[in-house]
Amino acid sequence: MARFISANGLAVGANVDMDGVPVGRVTSIALDPATYMANVGFTLDRTLSLPTDTTLSIGSPTLTADTALLVQPGQSADRLKPGAVITNTREPLSLEQQVSNYIFGNGGLPTD
Numbered sequence: 001m002a003r004f005i006s007a008n009g010l011a012v013g014a015n016v017d018m019d020g021v022p023v024g025r026v027t028s029i030a031l032d033p034a035t036y037m038a039n040v041g042f043t044l045d046r047t048l049s050l051p052t053d054t055t056l057s058i059g060s061p062t063l064t065a066d067t068a069l070l071v072q073p074g075q076s077a078d079r080l081k082p083g084a085v086i087t088n089t090r091e092p093l094s095l096e097q098q099v100s101n102y103i104f105g106n107g108g109l110p111t112d
Helices: 095-103
Strands: 002-004 015-018 021-031 038-044 055-059 068-072
Touching: 002 055, 015 038, 021 068
Parallel strands: 015 068
Antiparallel strands: 002 038, 015 021, 021 038, 055 068
């Protein structure tokens, strides 16, 4: 599961993509009534073992693709345990931000 400030544009059944490759599916989206954050449940390919500093974002890998949960693996040698909650997340980019990012050369991916 991952926690986001907003899950705007994401839908149950959306792809989970890493480097343009589908590696899972979004299984649930629910509001946490205590924190008002969006809890996003998802599955991943069982062969993947993500570093603990992995970042998740909501966006579109291209201007014409559907909104997906985008995985950016970190560099840590430590790995997330099954069922871990990922809090290293980024807010969804607006269409204007995606177009601007695409035009200026990073393919619509979020910038640091």
